[in-house]
Amino acid sequence: MPHSPFTQSGGSSRPTPSNLNAEVLDFSSKRIKSSTPVAVVTGGSSGIGAEIVRELSHDHLVLAIGRDMERLEAVVESVASSAPEISAAGRAGSAAVDESRVIPVFADLTDPETAGEIILEEATPLGRVDVLVHCAAMAPRFTVEDATPNDWRESFATNVIAPAEITRSLLPLLRMVKGTVVFIGSGASRTSVPFHTVYSASKHALQAVADGLRQQVGEDGVRVSTVAPGPTHTRMSQESSQHDYPVQERDFRMDPTSVARSVRHVVDAPEDAVISEVWVRPRY
Numbered sequence: 217m218p219h220s221p222f223t224q225s226g227g228s229s230r231p232t233p234s235n236l237n238a239e240v241l242d243f244s245s246k247r248i249k250s251s252t253p254v255a256v257v258t259g260g261s262s263g264i265g266a267e268i269v270r271e272l273s274h275d276h277l278v279l280a281i282g283r284d285m286e287r288l289e290a291v292v293e294s295v296a297s298s299a300p301e302i303s304a305a306g307r308a309g310s311a312a313v314d315e316s317r318v319i320p321v322f323a324d325l326t327d328p329e330t331a332g333e334i335i336l337e338e339a340t341p342l343g344r345v346d347v348l349v350h351c352a353a354m355a356p357r358f359t360v361e362d363a364t365p366n367d368w369r370e371s372f373a374t375n376v377i378a379p380a381e382i383t384r385s386l387l388p389l390l391r392m393v394k395g396t397v398v399f400i401g402s403g404a405s406r407t408s409v410p411f412h413t414v415y416s417a418s419k420h421a422l423q424a425v426a427d428g429l430r431q432q433v434g435e436d437g438v439r440v441s442t443v444a445p446g447p448t449h450t451r452m453s454q455e456s457s458q459h460d461y462p463v464q465e466r467d468f469r470m471d472p473t474s475v476a477r478s479v480r481h482v483v484d485a486p487e488d489a490v491i492s493e494v495w496v497r498p499r500y
């Protein structure tokens with residue numbers, strides 16, 4: 217694991233916002249180590265997140281976050297075998313930048329504090345975070361009647377607190393390059409989906425996180441967007457349909473690449489614009 221100038225030994229195990237900023241000030245006065253833009257994508261091991269990793273790897277060095285290292289390695293391999301490498305010029309002067317365009321990182325988001333620390337440690341040697349995409353989520357189907365407090369806690373830790381905490385950790389690096397934060401929402405971000413109450417509540421909360429953050433960091437030049445897909449062909453939507461609760465009969469799910477292309481649209485927004493919200497629905 218790369219050494220992080222923010223990791224403290226003894227005393228408080230985690231940097232406070234004030235000493236974190238001091239460290240970053242000190243750090244930012246040094247040369248930015250990666251001349252290639254850096255993207256961090258949670259949920260990079262599967263479905264929509266894996267497609268976002270593939271899409272952004274065309275012009276970013278991507279930290280792909282997940283728990284299943286086999287699946288993450290498969291994404292790394294597919295990128296390595298599919299497209300040309302980042303140009304030598306893009307890597308010039310960057311000893312810290314990995315040879316590959318995708319770096320797999322293990323982090324379990326059910327422990328948001330540790331996940332935030334791990335991702336910050338991995339991103340710090342690269343010296344910048346241009347794009348942060350929060351794609352990881354869990355979507356167990358629960359009604360209020362069936363969900364236990366622990367079910368609520370686990371979903372909110374993964375779907376809401378981890379994105380907030382990871383953003384908090386990476387904000388100094390995002391501010392340095394006026395980066396973009398993308399939250400992957402859902403139709404459930406605005407409307408509660410039947411038999412999906414816990415998930416819907418977490419996606420509503422994530423929307424509020426995104427909207428509040430946008431107002432807070434806009435003046436620093438950091439852009440914040442929500443990309444909210446409708447039903448998409450992934451493991452998550454497959455598992456959702458294997459539950460006792462009723463399911464929609466017709467399969468009208470989109471391809472995950474369609475969502476990844478919308479993320480690309482947000483990331484490539486003109487310099488003077490922020491695309492704050494994108495709803496991506498199945499056409500048929």
Ligand SMILES: NC(=O)c1ccc[n+]([C@@H]2O[C@H](COP(=O)([O-])OP(=O)(O)OC[C@H]3O[C@@H](n4cnc5c(N)ncnc54)[C@H](OP(=O)(O)O)[C@@H]3O)[C@@H](O)[C@H]2O)c1
Pocket residue numbers: 258259260261262263264265281282283284287323324325326350351352353354355374400401402403444445446447448449450451452453
């Ligand atoms: N599929 C749809 O119909 C649909 C519709 C609307 C919105 N969405 C949203 O799209 C996003 C991606 O979902 P998907 O459909 O692509 O599902 P997916 O294929 O099941 O992918 C979910 C991803 O989240 C990661 N993840 C889940 N819990 C985690 C944890 N505790 N720690 C670290 N990583 C964790 C998984 O990592 P592991 O490999 O380690 O499990 C996986 O990479 C989610 O935010 C979801 O809410 C999906």
